[in-house]
Amino acid sequence: MRTRTATAALVTAGLLALIGCGSGVDTAGTADTAVDKPTAVQDADDTSASAGDKAEPGGTDAETAGLPNMVGKGLQSAQDQAQEAGFYGLTSHDALGRGRMQAFDRNWKVCGQVPRAGEHPTDTEVDFAAVKLEEDCPAKDAGEPEQAGATMPDFEGKSVKAARQALDSGTGITVHDASGQDRFVLMESNWQVCSQEPAAGSTLDGRPVTLDAVKFEESC
Numbered sequence: 001m002r003t004r005t006a007t008a009a010l011v012t013a014g015l016l017a018l019i020g021c022g023s024g025v026d027t028a029g030t031a032d033t034a035v036d037k038p039t040a041v042q043d044a045d046d047t048s049a050s051a052g053d054k055a056e057p058g059g060t061d062a063e064t065a066g067l068p069n070m071v072g073k074g075l076q077s078a079q080d081q082a083q084e085a086g087f088y089g090l091t092s093h094d095a096l097g098r099g100r101m102q103a104f105d106r107n108w109k110v111c112g113q114v115p116r117a118g119e120h121p122t123d124t125e126v127d128f129a130a131v132k133l134e135e136d137c138p139a140k141d142a143g144e145p146e147q148a149g150a151t152m153p154d155f156e157g158k159s160v161k162a163a164r165q166a167l168d169s170g171t172g173i174t175v176h177d178a179s180g181q182d183r184f185v186l187m188e189s190n191w192q193v194c195s196q197e198p199a200a201g202s203t204l205d206g207r208p209v210t211l212d213a214v215k216f217e218e219s220c
Contacts, residue, residue: 062121069117075130076105078113086122095129097142098159098216100189102130111137152209154200160213161188163196172208179214194220 065086070078079090094100095111102108112129129141145162146153155163160175167173177183178194185191191213198207214220 062123064119065122067115067117067120067124067126070110070113070128073110074106074133075102075108075110075128078110078128079105082126087120087124087126089123089125090128091125092128092130093144094189095131095138095141095143096135097145097162098189099145099161099165100159107133109133109137112141148204150204152196152198152200152202152204155193155196155211156200158193159189159216160185160191160193160211163193163209163211164188167209168204171204171206174208174210176210176212177214178212178220179218185213190215192216192220 063086067085067087068081070081073081075092079092082090092102092105092108094102108130109132110128110130114127114129115124129143131137145158145166148166148168153163153166155166164173175185175188175191177185192215193211193213195212197210198204
């Protein structure tokens with residue numbers, strides 16, 4: 001009986017040993033699987049770094065350059081120098097407020113500029129206030145004619161052209177020669193308003209407008 005019991009004990013011990021070996025294999029397999037995880041994390045880190053590289057801004061600030069002081073220069077020369085400095089958005093207007101076009105730039109000179117000389121983005125529009133070469137610059141830039149609102153502006157001393165530009169395009173306008181010579185007012189930028197009807201400050205309600213004018217070198 002003792003021999004059978006001993007044999008049974010040995011068989012049982014052998015089975016337990018085999019089971020233990022099996023558990024060791026599973027445990028090793030689990031450990032091998034765990035070793036793969038750092039590789040996956042590294043991949044994630046690489047992806048994150050790549051995404052970060054793509055997120056870096058690729059653009060740069062707008063280019064800037066030094067705009068020279070053009071006051072006192074001929075309009076054509078001022079425009080050429082502005083373009084040489086990198087500014088190509090150029091415009092100009094009649095500093096006397098007469099609404100004249102600068103058809104021949106070399107016949108005009110610069111009285112003022114916006115913006116002033118200095119560092120500016122090169123896509124900035126540069127506006128030159130100009131008068132003809134034989135004229136004096138005004139103490140203050142008259143600028144472009146402002147559009148009339150609900151009331152009649154005061155056009156006295158302004159050009160007939162400026163008055164026409166300020167009024168609504170549907171307004172009926174009659175211009176008389178105030179000198180009594182009954183001349184035709186052909187070049188309206190060369191004529192100044194002496195009187196007007198309706199009077200300044202009156203309500204503009206579609207009524208026709210009458211302007212009495214003389215040439216700028218003449219007195220009203």
